[in-house]
Each structure stands twice: as structure tokens, then as C-alpha cells.
Amino acid sequence: MTNPLLLALIPLVADLSRDLPDHERYRRLLRSLRQLLPCDAVALLKLEDDVLVPLSVEGLSPDTLGRRFRLGEHPRLDIIVQHREPTRFCAESDLPDPYDGLVEGVHGDLEVHDCLGCPLYVQDKLWGLITLDSLDPARFGSVDLDNLQAFSSLAAATVMASERISQLARNVEDQRQLAEVYKRAAGGRGPRELIGQSAVHRRLQQEIQLVGNSPLTVLITGETGVGKELVAEAIHLQSPRAQKPLISLNCAALPELLVESELFGHVKGAFSGAVSGRSGKFELADGGSIFLDEVGELPPPVQSKLLRVLQSGQLQRVGSDQEHHVDVRIIAATNRDLAEEVRAGRFRADLYHRLSVYPLVVPPLRERGRDVLLLAGYFLEENRARMGLRSLRLSADAQKVLLGYPWPGNVRELEHLISRAVLKALSAHAERPRILTIEPQALGLDGLPTSGVGTPEVIGPAPVIKPGVGLKETVDAFQTVLINDALARHQGKWAQVARELNVDRANLSRLARRLGIR
Incomplete structure (x- = not known):
């Protein structure tokens, strides 16, 4: 009789040499696992800092892929990653299950069931884990855990192959280091995710990567609420300036009299209440990027001064004749039709053309x-x-x-x-x-x-x-x-x-x- 472990492993070995999309590679991995250990739900999760990110699931609600499981909040997952060997939870365990309510076909609590988890190590470093759930509380009682351990070793090889292939297009380790630098610059908050798997979303991510590597000024357009600020963060993180700060300013959130001071700074006594001098957003962003949200709301006098910074990199603080040179990449965003604003005389045509060197449209939900x-x-x-x-x-x-x-x-x-x-x-x-x-x-x-x-x-x-x-x-x-x-x-x-x-x-x-x- 053919060994069931061998039947499950052969397709995975064949896949190692194939150039497959990540989602397909991981889908095949889970399909082989369910062939080896029939169950109602299985998931592959990657560990990023202290958060487990689902990469592929079967038998779970589709919204599971959008969830992020913080280890400190999910004791079962926490226990799994603390052991090198597979962990099986007794059917009567009262520990909360992260998949409560998410297993397809279960409309109430995920009460008595069988739960199994196995960590994945890549080059002796914890990469993530695989979880299995069965509504039959005795499903995994006779499972040979050595078989699961062997499967997990090949699963680790699968994910390593996927990441190595990705490295050919981009140096993943460099990106990790840049992300850490960005995280520190943002005061401990890591870059937020752009979540999605649709074709239009993937095209947007490809454009972000393309323009991120360039020095071009970007104008992000799209309807209100599509996530233009997150796109700006992603562009900055993809750029050579990622080690420098990304400074943001909502141009519509400030009174008109303060916008110029926020952008370019001011000297002591420049206006009532200016009891000391201060740097503006452009000086704080020197060497990095500045994100100007709702740029279409800028008053005309400020538009002309912004144009000068774009053209020459020179700015003057409010109340000062001294010029400062800055090296800043501008990423702007608007939900207005700036071309129409130009035709209506509310926005400078020369500034519009300077800002929209690379227009990037964020698709509506x-x-x-x-x-x-x-x-x-x-x-x-x-x-x-x-x-x-x-x-x-x-x-x-x-x-x-x-x-x-x-x-x-x-x-x-x-x-x-x-x-x-x-x-x-x-x-x-x-x-x-x-x-x-x-x-x-x-x-x-x-x-x-x-x-x-x-x-x-x-x-x-x-x-x-x-x-x-x-x-x-x-x-x-x-x-x-x-x-x-x-x-x-x-x-x-x-x-x-x-x-x-x-x-x-x-x-x-x-x-x-x-x-x-x-």
C-alpha cells in the first residue's frame, strides 16, 4: 500500500522547481496537507513581528485572509509557536480559538472540536505556522505526529522556495531593514498594509513599486476614503528615501493663515503668536518625502510658493528673507479633479503639471x-x-x-x-x-x-x-x-x-x- 505521507509530499517536491504565484503555491500546500490529514479547516500563517498573517486558508470564511492575529491575544497560537514540535489541544480545552465562528458550515460556537498546530522553521528561524481544525473531536487522535513533522519540513522548503523566487525580483532582506528604519522614524508604528487580492489592487501595487523606485513627483487621485495616505506610505517605503522620514500634512485641516507656516516654517515675531521660530514640514522632510493630502485645498498664495520649492528646492520661512535649500520628494493627493480646478482658475496650471508627473489612480472599493x-x-x-x-x-x-x-x-x-x-x-x-x-x-x-x-x-x-x-x-x-x-x-x-x-x-x-x- 502506498504511504499516504509519500502521496502528499510528491506534488510538493514537484512544485519546488516551478515558478508559481505565491497564492497558488500555498493553495497546493494546504491541499496536500488535507490529503494527508483530512480536516474541516486548515490555514498557513506567516509571523511578522508578533502578528500572524494568514496567507492561505481552506474551510474558513474568506474574511479570515484579512485578519491579523496578535500572539498575545490568541493563546492557542501563542502556545503553538513556543514549541518546535506539533501541538494538539484537547477537545475540552477552554482556551479561546481564533477561528471561532470562522469555520465554514458552523453557525454557532466552535465548541468541542479537534485542533492541531505545527510551527514552520526556515533556516532554523520561526517563519510561521500551520493550523488544522476538525469538527470531529477525535479526528487527530491517531495522527502520527512524526508524519506531520516531516510534512512541515517540506512545507518550510515550499515557503522558502517562494521567498527565494521573490528575491530574484527584489531583495527582501533590504526591504525588511528599510521597514525597520521606517518603523523607528514613524515613532514605533510600522507601515500600514494595503490589503487586497483583486486584479485592480494587484495592478495598483505594481504601479506603487514602479514609481516608488523612481524620483518622480506623484499625484494620487481617487474618491474620498480609498486609502490615498496608505498608498503614499507604500510609495515612500519602496523608494531610496525610505530611510528618511515621510512627513504628512492635510492641507485642508488648517486655517488658511497657518498653512504657509506649517509648510515652510516661520521666524520669531513673524505674526501674532509666533513667540519662537520653527521649522516647517519641508525642512523636517529634508532627504525624505512629504505627503500633501488634499493639495487642491491650498490657497493661491501658498500654491506659488510650493511651485518655487518644486522648481528650485528653495524656501523661505514666513517673516524671513533667508533661503533654505531642501531635498524633498513630493507625493500629493486629492479627491478633486485638478484639471477642472485649473480650467476654473482655482488651481495654478504650472503647479498642476509639476505635481502630476506621475498620476496614480486608486480604484474605488x-x-x-x-x-x-x-x-x-x-x-x-x-x-x-x-x-x-x-x-x-x-x-x-x-x-x-x-x-x-x-x-x-x-x-x-x-x-x-x-x-x-x-x-x-x-x-x-x-x-x-x-x-x-x-x-x-x-x-x-x-x-x-x-x-x-x-x-x-x-x-x-x-x-x-x-x-x-x-x-x-x-x-x-x-x-x-x-x-x-x-x-x-x-x-x-x-x-x-x-x-x-x-x-x-x-x-x-x-x-x-x-x-x-x-
Whole structure:
């Protein structure tokens, strides 16, 4: 009789010499594993710092690929990576399972089941792990763990082959070092991810890599909420300037009188309140990049001074005649049609042409297909950790609703909608359930159009006051709901939100950053 381990390993050995896309290589790996050890769900996860990132899954909800599992928050995964050999959890283990509610075909808690995990080591360094789950609590009782250990060795060779092939196109280790430098420059916060697997998203990433390696000025365009700031971060990280800082400025978040000072700095006494001199964003970004968000909002006098910096690298602080030279790459973004603004006389034509040397269009969420579910999974995991929940999932009907909605507010709208849905779903329970399931009604999209354009008016629930929750947390939750609702009504236009809420635009921007809304 043919050895089942041999049957599972032969296709993987054959694949080692093939130039396959990563997703296909990993899919074949999991398929071979399920042939060796039949089970209901299997996943391959890569360890990045202290976070496990799913690269391929079978038998799990599609939004699992968008989730990020922090080790300190998932004890089962933490235990698996602490042992070199496979780990099997007893069926009655009360440790929370990261896949609660995510196994396809299971509509309630993932209660008594069999769970197995095996770490993957590449060149004696922990790379990630493989997990297996079976709804049959005795499925893995007779498993030869030595076979699984042997399989994991070939699985490690598979992932190493994949990474070696990728290295031919780009030096992965150099990128890791650049990412660490960028992380330190950003005050400990690593670069945020651009999550997606759709064809249009992959094309965007290819363009980012192409233009990132060039010195060109980039103008990022796209609808409100598509993630233009994340694209700017990715461009900077791909560039030779990645070891230097990326300095960001929202040109619409400041009063007109302060924009020039923020960009170019000022000297002591330059204006009322200037009690000391200070450097502007351009000087802080010297040697690196500057990201000018909502650049179409710049007042005309500042546009002319920005043009001078682009042309010669020379700037003057407000109130000074002394010139400073800076070497800065400009990455700008706008949701306006700047060509139309030029025709209307509201934006300088010469500045527009200088900024749009390489125009980069970020696709709207409605064109990205099932990326919606990956992004929803990412936001669900964020909310699960923030709200202290054991497990958080989307029902199958809720997934269909998300896929059918046109997303006029794009990724930002999805992020806010998931946060509101979690609050609304929680309010329906007197006690926190083991698994909180988001049903279609919690999404608040009932009766809203599933095609076309236009911003629906979504009124979020008032935050539920729960015993043990402090005043500050309750007030923060209420402010978050108010701001998110206003953003949904005004398609993410912060100036209109500030007017509706009767608050200063700059104060609203600071509050939103503190609450994690922007």
C-alpha cells in the first residue's frame, strides 16, 4: 500500500522547481496537507513581528485572509509557536480559538472540536505556522505526529522556495531593514498594509513599486476614503528615501493663515503668536518625502510658493528673507479633479503639471470585488481586540450584503460601518456572547441602494452604557458614533462634518486622530 505521507509530499517536491504565484503555491500546500490529514479547516500563517498573517486558508470564511492575529491575544497560537514540535489541544480545552465562528458550515460556537498546530522553521528561524481544525473531536487522535513533522519540513522548503523566487525580483532582506528604519522614524508604528487580492489592487501595487523606485513627483487621485495616505506610505517605503522620514500634512485641516507656516516654517515675531521660530514640514522632510493630502485645498498664495520649492528646492520661512535649500520628494493627493480646478482658475496650471508627473489612480472599493471581505475581516479583528471580545464574525447573509453594496465612502466607510455594526450587535445582548455574529440588520444597509451612487444616510446607534465602563470611554464611543454618522452623510468631507457638528475644523481633525477615525 502506498504511504499516504509519500502521496502528499510528491506534488510538493514537484512544485519546488516551478515558478508559481505565491497564492497558488500555498493553495497546493494546504491541499496536500488535507490529503494527508483530512480536516474541516486548515490555514498557513506567516509571523511578522508578533502578528500572524494568514496567507492561505481552506474551510474558513474568506474574511479570515484579512485578519491579523496578535500572539498575545490568541493563546492557542501563542502556545503553538513556543514549541518546535506539533501541538494538539484537547477537545475540552477552554482556551479561546481564533477561528471561532470562522469555520465554514458552523453557525454557532466552535465548541468541542479537534485542533492541531505545527510551527514552520526556515533556516532554523520561526517563519510561521500551520493550523488544522476538525469538527470531529477525535479526528487527530491517531495522527502520527512524526508524519506531520516531516510534512512541515517540506512545507518550510515550499515557503522558502517562494521567498527565494521573490528575491530574484527584489531583495527582501533590504526591504525588511528599510521597514525597520521606517518603523523607528514613524515613532514605533510600522507601515500600514494595503490589503487586497483583486486584479485592480494587484495592478495598483505594481504601479506603487514602479514609481516608488523612481524620483518622480506623484499625484494620487481617487474618491474620498480609498486609502490615498496608505498608498503614499507604500510609495515612500519602496523608494531610496525610505530611510528618511515621510512627513504628512492635510492641507485642508488648517486655517488658511497657518498653512504657509506649517509648510515652510516661520521666524520669531513673524505674526501674532509666533513667540519662537520653527521649522516647517519641508525642512523636517529634508532627504525624505512629504505627503500633501488634499493639495487642491491650498490657497493661491501658498500654491506659488510650493511651485518655487518644486522648481528650485528653495524656501523661505514666513517673516524671513533667508533661503533654505531642501531635498524633498513630493507625493500629493486629492479627491478633486485638478484639471477642472485649473480650467476654473482655482488651481495654478504650472503647479498642476509639476505635481502630476506621475498620476496614480486608486480604484474605488466597488471595483475591488471580494477585497471587501478581506478588509472587513481586518476591521473585525481590530474591533474584536479593541472591544475585548472573544470572537467576532460576519454571517453569510451579512457577507452578501457587503459584497452587493456600492460603497460610496469606500474603505473608510467600510471601516466606520464595521465599528458601528459591532456596537449595534453588542447592544442586542445583555451579556457578551462567546461569539458575536454580525447579521445584515446590524450593518444598517437595509433598504439602501445596492448599485449606483449617492451617499446613504446611516444613523448609528447610541453607545450602550455598560457596567464597569468609565465616563471617558463612553464619551469617546458616543463622539465616534456622531463623527462616523456625519462622515457617512457627507461622503467623508471633513469641512462639512465640522460645520454640521459646529466645531472648528482643526479641533475636529485632532479629535478624530485621537479616536482613531483618521
